[in-house]
Amino acid sequence: MKRKKKTGIWIIILLLAVGVAVVFGGTTKTKKNAEVIIEEGSGSREIAKRLKEEGVIESQLAFLVRLKFSEYSGKLQYGTYEVKxxxxxxxxxxxxxxxGAKENTINLTVPEGYTAEMxxxxxxxxxxxxxxxxxxxASTKxxxxxxxxxxxxxxEGKKYILQGYLYPDTYNIxxxxxxxEIITLMLENFEKHYKEIETDQSMDRIVILASVIERxxxxxxxxxxxxGVIENRIKKDMRLQIDPTALYPLTDGMYDKKKVTYDDLKIDxxxxxxxxxxxxxxxxxxPSVDCMKAAANPEKHEYLYYHTxxxxxxxxxxxxxxxxxINSQK
Structure with missing residues (x-):
């Protein structure tokens, strides 16, 4: 009986040792460079989840266990971080x-497709x-x-000259x-992302087209x-007839109208x-950089129409x- 008890104890010790090795070996160093945004009110678990989603850490559990035994337990802050x-x-x-976030600051989240008005x-x-x-x-350079x-x-008729260039992201201001000052941060962010675009088209055309794709x-x-559909219709001298282009002036940039009528589409x-x-x-x-990339590299096809x-x-x-x-809608 004594031998069985000793054997059982050694098994428990071995399992604990394996568990500790797995947890503490799961994340020892960060895995990539990344800008990570931690939202206000995030707890340790939310922070670990965010870091995992961004590919910065390998194991949420390992991160949380290590944090628990560190001097920084319970002290993590929200903010925007450049992880190396x-x-x-x-x-x-x-x-x-x-x-983290400095005193007297807030996080301003600007979703993709937001307007200057929003x-x-x-x-x-x-x-x-x-x-x-x-x-x-936003109305001046x-x-x-x-x-x-x-x-x-x-x-003539352009509402806000910087519309399209206020890059969507979360800003700590x-x-x-x-x-x-806020717009300057957004323009700096746009500049950084637009460097990813390779095109012979003008920047203004890319951003206008990307904004339509985004909405x-x-x-x-x-x-x-x-x-590709948009480019095909332009080449054939067809009107684009895209609802958001009517909704933008109709709703003063707020896009808060759920149903669109035929009369709405007649707005001058x-x-x-x-x-x-x-x-x-x-x-x-x-628009996002992904929509700008789509605008710069439209798909080659013969489509001229689409609907949901x-x-x-x-x-x-x-x-x-x-x-x-038309037949597809019958």
């Missing part, structure tokens, strides 16, 4: 505990500045030190930040296909592609002829 590949867990804990409304809700002040700052701003065309589909795989605006040929006069939202597969579907069906397009 090969950091030790202790270095990562220290950064998350000491380099951003202004969100800033007003957070008490940073008025929507009006933000839109005034004055006061912003970026050479590429000269490439943005100033056309001071509560006292001015609209120009037209939420399915990533469809972006290049829709870009240089943005409305039901009334005007070619692309809108300017961007109808602020069903009333509650986000996916589209594509057609080469108007007859196919």
């Amino acid at each position: 590949n090969g950091m030790s867990m202790n270095q990562l804990f220290k950064m998350l505990a000491t380099e 951003i202004g409304a969100r800033l007003e809700e957070k008490g940073v500045c008025t929507k009006k002040a933000f839109l005034e700052a 004055e006061g912003y030190d970026f050479e590429w701003l000269s490439d943005i065309e100033e056309k 001071y509560k006292t930040a001015s609209p120009k 037209e589909t939420s399915v990533p795989s469809e972006r290049v296909t829709i870009a 605006s240089p943005y409305n592609t039901y009334r005007n040929k070619g692309l809108p006069v300017g961007p109808i939202c602020n 597969k069903s009333a509650d579907s986000k996916e589209h069906e594509f057609f080469k002829t108007y007859k196919e397009h």
Whole structure:
């Protein structure tokens, strides 16, 4: 009986040793360079999950166990972090505990496809500045030190000259930040992402087309296909007839109208592609770099029409002829 008890104890010890080895061996160093955004109110588990999703750590459990036994347990903060590949867990804990959001700051999240009008409304809700002040700052190139701003065309009827260039992301900003300071951060972010685009087209055209793609589909795989449809229709001198281009002026950039009527599509605006040929006069939202890439590399095909597969579907069906397009809806 004594031998059996000793054997049982050794098995338990062995299992514990294996468990410790697995946990502590699961994450010893960070795995990649990454910008990681930790939202306000995130606990240790949410932070570990976020780091895992970003590919920074290998094991959430290992991260949490190591954190529990470190001097930084319970001290991690929200904020935006630049994680470097090969950091030790202790270095990562220290950064998350000491380099987070500064005092008197807020996180401003700008989703992909948001407009300047939506951003202004969100800033007003957070008490940073008025929507009006933000839109005034987005209506001019004055006061912003970026050479590429000269490439943005100033056309009659364009609402906000910097619409399309306020890059969607989460920003940690001071509560006292001015609209120009906030916009400068967004323009810097746009500049960084636009370097990924390879094209012979003008930047302004790419951003306008990308903004239409952004509002037209939420399915990533469809972006290049829709870009191709738009280019095909332009080549054939057809109106694009894309609903968001009418909704943008109709809703003053808020896109808060759920049902679109035929009368809505008649709105007299240089943005409305039901009334005007070619692309809108300017961007109808602020697009992601993925939509800009789609605009720069449209899919080659013969489609000229598309519609959603069903009333509650986000996916589209594509057609080469108007007859196919109409028959598919019967």
